[in-house]
Amino acid sequence: MTVAEPYLVQLATGVHAYIQPDGGWCLNNAGFVSDGGRTLLVDTAATERRALALREAVLAAGAPFPRTVVNTHHHGDHTYGNGVFAAQAVVVGHESARSEQLAAGHQLEMIWPGTDFGAVEITAPDLTYRDRLTLHVGGTEVQVLHPGTAHTTGDSVVWLPGQGVVFTGDLVFAEGTPFLAMGSLAGSLRALELLRSLDAETVVPGHGPLTDPSAYEATERYLRYVAELAREGRSQGLSPLETAQGADLGAFAAWRESERLVANLHRAYAELAGEPEGAPLDFLAVLSDMTVMNGGVPILCHA
Secondary structure (H helix, E strand, O other): OOOOOOEEEEEEOOEEEEEOOOOOOOOOOEEEEEOOOOEEEEOOOOOHHHHHHHHHHHHHOOOOOOOEEEOOOOOHHHHOOHHHHOOOOEEEEEHHHHHHHHHHOOHHHHHOOOOOOOOOOOOOOOEEEOOEEEEEEOOEEEEEEOOOOOOOOOOOEEEEOOOOEEEEEEEEEOOEOOOOOOOOHHHHHHHHHHHHHHOOOEEEEEEOOOEOOHHHHHHHHHHHHHHHHHHHHHHOOOOHHHHHHOOOOHHHHHOEOOOHHHHHHHHHHHHHOOOOOOOOOOHHHHHHHHHHHOOOOOOOOOO
16 A cells, blocks of 8 residues: 655644644654754654654754654554654653553554564653643743543643644544544543633644544544444443444544444443443454454554
8 A cells, every 4th residue: 555655734833743644553643843942742653764754854844853752642653753862852741651651562563563663662751740741842832731541541632822733642533533442432522622622723633634623523423423332232232343343334434444443342331331441451352353343354554
């Protein structure tokens, strides 16, 4: 499969989004804020090659080498490239993102052993926070907010109030299917309320094209659809896979990675059973069910 090249979009003076089409598995977005004297980078990339390309894009835009990297969560597609920047930068993340990343280790290589990730050194945040953290890049205020357990237990939202720009991490997958296997359905709905309260004009999703707050409504519709499917399927004694196989995705069928439905149902079933939000699932079972939903073909990392 041929994938389009990443590209930069200037969102405001000194603020850029780095978009990696088409936003599928392992193709995340990043971004940076710079005042010409210092640079803050939001997320890195899944492979050494892609992290190096991100570094070159930052420098080619005239920004200095990043002194701060903020990770929106621990998943390797957003953090594997940390090592490319860590010698000169402090890596910032939620305290749970640090512990999750150290526990996950080289998880992506285990899921996708055929992918060339390059020389990846697991580099967890050096500086962690619990609820919120405010950073300043020259005159630009950068608020780092923990929405609670949502996509993972250690998510961060990066909000630039002066520019009306928010980097949501994987709380939002524009034109893609949300993924709740390591987080919470109920928590994801609460996280959308936090995002709405910011009143952003420009939304940089964790994956997919740039968007606006209308993405929150689309995401909420999907999450409520999953919640209702889970209630119905569980009441009928169906497994998450059986419920997913019998579901009519309707408009959501056009979203990338529709096989994530079964993973999201595993999470919804766990919450209906009273499991704590973010409690670990049997991830091998989740991957196996997603493979079934993908027509028996393992899901592919596109990086």
